[in-house]
Amino acid sequence: xxxxxxxxxxxxxxxxxxxxxxxxxxxxxxxxxxxxxxxxxxxxxxxxxxxxxxxxxxxxxxxxxxxxxxxxxxxxxxxxxxxxxxxxxxxxxxxxxxxxxxxxxxxxxxxxxxxxxxxxxxxxxxxxxxxxxxxxxxxxxxxxxxxxxxxxxxxxxxxxxxxxxxxxxxxxxxxxxxxxxxxxxxxxxxxxxxxxxxxxxxxxxxxxxxxxxxxxxxxxxxxxxxxxxxxxxxxxxxxxxxxxxxxxxxxxxxxxxxxxxx
Amino acid sequence: xxxxxxxxxxxxxxxxxxxxxxxxxxxxxxxxxxxxxxxxxxxxxxxxxxxxxxxxxxxxxxxxxxxxxxxxxxxxxxxxxxxxxxxxxxxxxxxxxxxxxxxxxxxxxxxxxxxxxxxxxxxxxxxxxxxxxxxxxxxxxxxxxxxxxxxxxxxxxxxxxxxxxxxxxxxxxxxxxxxxxxxxxxxxxxxxxxxxxxxxxxxxxxxxxxxxxxxxxxxxxxxxxxxxxxxxxxxxxxxxxxxxxxxxxxxxxxxxxxxxxxxxxxxxxxxxxxxxxxxxxxxxxxxxxxxxxxxxxxxxxxxxxxxxxxxxxxxxxxxxxxxxxxxxxxxxxxxxxxxxxxxxxxxxxxxxxxxxxxxxxxxxxxxxxxxxxxxxxxxxxxxxxxxxxxxxxxxxxxxxxxxxxxxxxxxxxxxxxxxxxxxxxxxxxxxxxxxxxxxxxxxxxxxxxxxxx
Numbered sequence: 216x217x218x219x220x221x222x223x224x225x226x227x228x229x230x231x232x233x234x235x236x237x238x239x240x241x242x243x244x245x246x247x248x249x250x251x252x253x254x255x256x257x258x259x260x261x262x263x264x265x266x267x268x269x270x271x272x273x274x275x276x277x278x279x280x281x282x283x284x285x286x287x288x289x290x291x292x293x294x295x296x297x298x299x300x301x302x303x304x305x306x307x308x309x310x311x312x313x314x315x316x317x318x319x320x321x322x323x324x325x326x327x328x329x330x331x332x333x334x335x336x337x338x339x340x341x342x343x344x345x346x347x348x349x350x351x352x353x354x355x356x357x358x359x360x361x362x363x364x365x366x367x368x369x370x371x372x373x374x375x376x377x378x379x380x381x382x383x384x385x386x387x388x389x390x391x392x393x394x395x396x397x398x399x400x401x402x403x404x405x406x407x408x409x410x411x412x413x414x415x416x417x418x419x420x421x422x423x424x425x426x427x428x429x430x431x432x433x434x435x436x437x438x439x440x441x442x443x444x445x446x447x448x449x450x451x452x453x454x455x456x457x458x459x460x461x462x463x464x465x466x467x468x469x470x471x472x473x474x475x476x477x
Numbered sequence: 478x479x480x481x482x483x484x485x486x487x488x489x490x491x492x493x494x495x496x497x498x499x500x501x502x503x504x505x506x507x508x509x510x511x512x513x514x515x516x517x518x519x520x521x522x523x524x525x526x527x528x529x530x531x532x533x534x535x536x537x538x539x540x541x542x543x544x545x546x547x548x549x550x551x552x553x554x555x556x557x558x559x560x561x562x563x564x565x566x567x568x569x570x571x572x573x574x575x576x577x578x579x580x581x582x583x584x585x586x587x588x589x590x591x592x593x594x595x596x597x598x599x600x601x602x603x604x605x606x607x608x609x610x611x612x613x614x615x616x617x618x619x620x621x622x623x624x625x626x627x628x629x630x631x632x633x634x635x636x637x638x639x640x641x642x643x644x645x646x647x648x649x650x651x652x653x654x655x656x657x658x659x660x661x662x663x664x665x666x667x668x669x670x671x672x673x674x675x676x677x678x679x680x681x682x683x684x685x686x687x688x689x690x691x692x693x694x695x696x697x698x699x700x701x702x703x704x705x706x707x708x709x710x711x712x713x714x715x716x717x718x719x720x721x722x723x724x725x726x727x728x729x730x731x732x733x734x735x736x737x738x739x740x741x742x743x744x745x746x747x748x749x750x751x752x753x754x755x756x757x758x759x760x761x762x763x764x765x766x767x768x769x770x771x772x773x774x775x776x777x778x779x780x781x782x783x784x785x786x787x788x789x790x791x792x793x794x795x796x797x798x799x800x801x802x803x804x805x806x807x808x809x810x811x812x813x814x815x816x817x818x819x820x821x822x823x824x825x826x827x828x829x830x831x832x833x834x835x836x837x838x839x840x841x842x843x844x845x846x847x848x849x850x851x852x853x854x855x856x857x858x859x860x861x862x863x864x865x866x867x868x869x870x871x872x873x874x875x876x877x878x879x880x881x882x883x884x885x886x887x888x889x890x891x892x893x894x895x896x897x898x899x900x901x902x903x904x905x906x907x908x909x910x911x912x913x914x915x916x917x918x919x920x921x922x923x924x925x926x927x928x929x930x
Contacts (some may be wrong), residue, residue: 344573
């Protein structure tokens with residue numbers, strides 16, 4: 216009985232000694248800032264920063280391998296917090312939201328044929344170039360809505376994708392998911408947009424859609440440099456201020472609209 | 478000469494209603510020149526040809542108007558003499574827009590003498606013959622449109638011993654190849670001999686399904702009239718997809734093309750009968766590919782027919798030549814019902830790969846809802862490539878491309894047997910097409926990354 220106690224006791228002491236040495240020898244020095252950075256990040260794991268979730272991004276910041284302003288959902292506030300943890304000054308980040316630059320729903324945009332296949336935009340686009348007559352417009356099969364981590368994208372009853380800006384965290388997943396590259400990240404305070412992406416010329420656009428940009432260039436004159444022409448398509452330059460709401464009224468293609476700012 | 482039987486029964490497959498009665502007995506009709514030809518520069522697999530003509534140019538039949546760009550590409554020739562009206566971007570049956578040359582025919586149909594006839598091809602150098610095939614812009618006319626000169630020039634370590642001339646025409650509704658074999662058997666044999674000479678192959682096998690007894694007889698008669706060493710006709714049992722390359726090689730020779738491999742890996746090359754005939758015309762008569770035979774069929778068509786039309790003839794004109802529609806059609810398909818492509822517009826021109834123009838009545842093309850897979854495994858039984866379509870489609874739905882790649886999604890030949898038998902009406906082929914494109918894209922990106930590193 217006594218020998219047994221001694222033997223077990225000695226074995227335990229030996230194991231303890233080995234563990235104590237190993238703990239010193241193989242200790243992993245984790246940056247204490249990672250925990251703090253994690254706490255500062257929103258924790259939605261959207262992947263918008265390009266890292267595999269918030270923890271991965273926090274580690275990269277701690278190792279000084281990533282800039283502080285990649286977290287779109289967190290916005291300016293998070294950048295400030297991250298900067299405080301890292302002890303550096305950070306430029307504030309403007310909140311960006313996604314917008315689908317197409318307004319041609321089923322009532323307004325013509326369809327070429329009846330598509331009866333997989334409800335996926337890329338799959339639909341591969342069949343005869345998509346069922347929409349316009350080769351640039353939103354197909355409405357919800358590839359963007361499926362990847363949105365916060366369910367901010369709605370496929371309207373008219374069969375077109377709409378981003379709810381108040382819900383959007385600006386992670387940019389939908390931007391990458393859209394096979395027609397219709398979704399753009401724009402500053403959240405902006406409210407005047409050209410809801411068309413068709414690079415076709417006026418007559419072609421008119422045949423395909425009631426709310427398409429016909430390339431008349433009228434808006435470029437009214438917008439004072441904030442709307443520019445890309446071929447036959449008017450594109451808002453979000454770096455320039457645009458306040459003249461007259462462009463909305465005057466647009467003969469009815470494709471410039473006011474989307475409420477948040 | 479006795480007719481050979483199939484060496485093996487290829488696995489899987491289905492027996493759809495063949496519906497060839499409407500056109501199989503009808504001789505090929507030459508369609509008159511339409512008022513405008515719209516010749517696509519992307520009628521083949523691979524890079525679109527580069528336009529060589531501009532607005533206002535006068536062209537003659539057989540003149541090269543599009544030049545092959547890169548290794549996998551094919552030349553395009555003017556289908557008749559006339560004036561180039563414009564080079565426009567135009568829809569293709571596969572979807573998307575590609576450049577096309579609009580030609581207003583002048584009616585004289587005068588040939589350009591760019592390619593000299595070569596009656597004595599048997600004495601010609603095989604490289605010179607291959608150059609002629611390239612010059613004539615040949616590509617696989619069965620439907621895939623792979624440039625023929627690329628196929629005919631395998632690397633030196635992959636010798637071809639057997640040439641299979643594919644006259645199976647297993648696709649329902651189509652009879653264009655069938656009629657070619659009945660009407661131009663001698664020409665097909667000449668083409669086969671030329672192809673064999675280019676390949677330096679030993680054996681020629683002409684594979685024909687046994688539901689075409691007149692084609693079998695005509696081809697055999699032509700062979701008897703001009704006997705040929707180690708050449709024979711193989712009568713294959715009627716089944717779909719008996720005309721698919723890998724299935725046909727297995728049925729005719731008993732050899733199995735390895736996964737991810739090509740027919741040349743087992744020393745075989747398959748060419749469609751129409752391609753063989755085009756090769757004969759290109760070499761013997763010096764005529765580039767400017768026309769093809771297609772079957773216009775389906776219940777709504779007033780006068781189903783086999784039509785020889787110039788490349789670039791708008792399909793709407795082909796339909797008008799066949800009397801238009803006698804009842805409303807819900808769907809127009811370029812090719813056959815199993816593998817053909819639904820057409821968004823009939824303004825598409827006849828291409829080198831257009832083997833048929835099929836119209837479906839509304840009751841034959843109902844809109845349907847796909848239901849979840851019930852796990853019946855009928856698709857597994859039907860798959861001629863011995864894949865698991867049900868499993869694969871669910872992996873692809875879940876965007877699990879790694880597992881799908883491991884389950885050999887790239888081996889899918891898109892024959893449509895799985896979707897044909899699926900009681901849940903799942904869009905299996907569409908899943909496969911999507912998945913193949915995604916897996917291929919992933920592989921390309923990986924290779925690019927490796928090349929960069």
